[in-house]
Amino acid sequence: MNTWAFVSDFDGTISKKDFYWLVIDTYYPEGKELYTKWKAGEYMDIDFLQQVFRSIGQEESQIIEDILSLPIDEHVPSFIETVQNSGGDFYILSAGTDFYIHHILKHYGIQDVPVFSNKGYYENQNVHLEIDENHRHYSKRYGIDKSIVIKELKEKYNVVYFAGDSEPDSHPAKVADLTFAKDALQEILRENGVPFVGVDSFQDIERVLREKGILQ
DSSP, X not given: OOSEEEEEOOTTTTBSSOHHHHHHHHHOTTHHHHHHHHHTTSSOHHHHHHHHHTTOOOOHHHHHXXXXXXXXXXXXXXXXXXXXXXXXXXXXXXXXXXXXXHHXXXXXXXXXXXXXXXXXXXXXXXXXXXXXXXXTTEETTTEEOHHHHHHHHHHHOSEEEEEEOSGGGHHHHTTSSEEEEOHHHHHHHHHHTOOOXXXXXXXXXXXXXXXXXXXX
């Protein structure tokens, strides 16, 4: 078994745009008001996402086409390969849904990347989440408790690196051995006194890991 792992959030970290924004911008303008209420604490993350994903109203082929239009950090596929060739395992940890993540991974030919996320499926022109309250990773707020996943991986690996960009990522950041933070996550971690390396892209992350001698 490999001795280290790199775990990355998906929306806003691997992808340049959150899938929920793609849905709101394309099919669900009312979602902007819902977003404001969510950010004001009137909705839990998982309730906000479920409402947005149930408001698409398109055939599955169209939804998949939309998913594949989601821009990602261009450096991600080669970075994952570099991690795997350097003796590391790569994981995706998302409080969104595996429904769109698996389509993206397949589209870019990315293999051997386990995904920890909320299970999603297509039905009646929308994407639905299958939340199991008895699952060991269950979180009432996010559907999946990212910090529990990182704790479990730390039992398997000597070192676990993590990358994220927003509030849900502040919890696993406290558990990971080293966190790479983008965007809003930087300020959140700064305020909470959680150490991190600030980055803008996976090229930045790769540069740091090469300097540390982790990547070959």
